[in-house]
Amino acid sequence: MKPLLALCIYLSAFLLLTACAQESGTLIAQKTLVDEKAELPVFPEVQQPVQDPLPVYPEVAKQQFTWITEDGGQSQLDFNPRVDILFVTDNSDSMKSAQANLIKNLNRFTNGISNNKMIDYHIGVISTWDQKWENPESKKADEYKAGELRFVKTTAGTETKERFVTKKDPAAVLATTLKIGVVALKDGGPENEEFFSPLTAALEKSGRGAANEGFFREDAQLVVIFLTDADDASNRISPEQMAQTLVDFKGGRQDKVSVYGVLVDAGDADQYKDWALRVHPTYHPECFVGQKNNGKCSGFGPERLEQLIVAANTGSGNPKQIRDQFIMSIVSPNFGAELGRMGDSITVKTLEKQIYLSQIPRVDDAGQLMLRVRYGTPEVLAQGKGQLIPKKLNGGWNYNPSSNSVKLSGDIKYQYTEGARFAVDLVPVPLAN
Structure with a gap:
């Protein structure tokens, strides 16, 4: 019986321990649950805000502009394009064929200007000057003073009392007026051709009662065209001074001044040049040893006139571009076409306008x-x-x-x-x- 008793005692003890363990686990779990609930924060109930309705904006009207x-003011919106064209022509003996070529092709030059009904033009001509004529005892071929406009000639070649051609005159009148002729040196013609001095004098003779009164107009484009196979020999006026004189004459308006040249080129043959531009011992002794050419000189061109043209047309490009646009060859095989392009260029420049x-x-x-x-x-x-x-x-x-x-x-x-x-x-x- 002892083994049986021992088994019963063992079973009783096991059951007792199992029951205690279950109770203990339940108490632990309950205690843990209570503790966790105690640690959770309690928040007050959140009241949701009541949103105001979105405002209703009126439709934005499209902005209206008033033209x-x-x-x-000062009539700047008027359109009366005016141009005063002054030819400064060499009348030395070597210019006979050049003047004839100009007259032959003159219509190519004037087509754009005279055919445009808008342009009101004045065209006049003065001749070169030689300082020797300032001496009363020197021989001079005519009575025109430095810078005086030549009188207009009729188609028959007789002089009138007018000093410049206008758009009311027939085209043939311009041709006869610009054909001033040449004078040989032996007959009192020019030897050292000056162009800046007579041009300066022409501007000065524009006042009331002066020879050139009425030719230059304040609001007109001023165009100067040199026609020569020589260079300027004025020894008292530099190219830069001459350019500034022209600009000052137009009230400081650089855009109102244009200067063109129908000139020889340094590379042209001597036969086409005035004696002063030829490789000649009298005019260029630095090119000779005695009377023999030393081979150091290749030719001379109208440097002073070219310098003036570049200075007067500042704003029309670099020096090369200005020379290409404002200078044409006096011996060009395409003389008429180039003269026509020059006239077209003057027409376009005259019709330009600026309104402030x-x-x-x-x-x-x-x-x-x-x-x-x-x-x-x-x-x-x-x-x-x-x-x-x-x-x-x-x-x-x-x-x-x-x-x-x-x-x-x-x-x-x-x-x-x-x-x-x-x-x-x-x-x-x-x-x-």
Whole structure:
């Protein structure tokens, strides 16, 4: 019985321990749950805010712009293109064929100028000068003083009392007037041709009662054209001084001055040049040993005249570009065509116009300038009509913000109307408060 008793005691002890373990685990679990609940924070109930309704804004109206028309002031919107063309012609004995070539091709030069109904032109001619004529005892072929315009000649070759040709004169009158002829040295013709001194004198003789009164006009483009196979021999005026004199004469307006040359080139054969530009011992002894050519000189050109042309046309390119545009060869095989290009160049320059605005134009949201230019009679322009000039560099207009001005090119194709002018319409930038 002892083994049985021992087994019973063992089983009883095992059951007792199992029951205690279960109770102990339950108490531990309960105690843990209570502790965890005790550690959790208790938050107050959150009240959701009540949102106000979104405001209703009125629809924004599209901004309206008011266009105005500039009156320009001081008649700057008028369009009366004027040009005063002064030929400074060499009348020494060697110029006979050159003058004849000019007259033969003169219509090629004047076509663009005279055929354009808009251009009001004055064309005159003065001759070269020789300092020796300032001596009363020297022989002189004619009575014209330095810088005096030659009298206009009729088609029959007789002189009139007029000093310059205008658009009312027949084309043939210009040809006879520009054909001033030549004078041989033995007959009192020029030897040392001066061009700057008679040109300066021509400007000075423009006052009331002077020989050239009425030729030069304040608002006109000034064009000077030298026709010679020589160079300037004026010893008191430099090319730069001559250029500045021309600009000063036009009130400091560089854009109002153009100087051209129908000249020989340093590389031309001596037979086409005045004696002073030839490789000759009398005029260039540095090229000779005694009477024998030392081979150091290849030829001479009109350096002073070329320097003046470059200085007077500053702003038209670099020196080479200016020479190419403003100088043509007096012995060119294409003389007529080159003379025609010169005339066309003068026409374009004369028709250029700049209009200064009193208010700055606005730029719209698309980046477009709110500015337009119209051409027509005052009556037509007042109705908001007229020829609309395109905005483009060539054949139209361009705006310059630095000067607040409109620049019209000289090659616009106008529908010509007598008495027409310009209207500039714009939306101005508002003035700051």
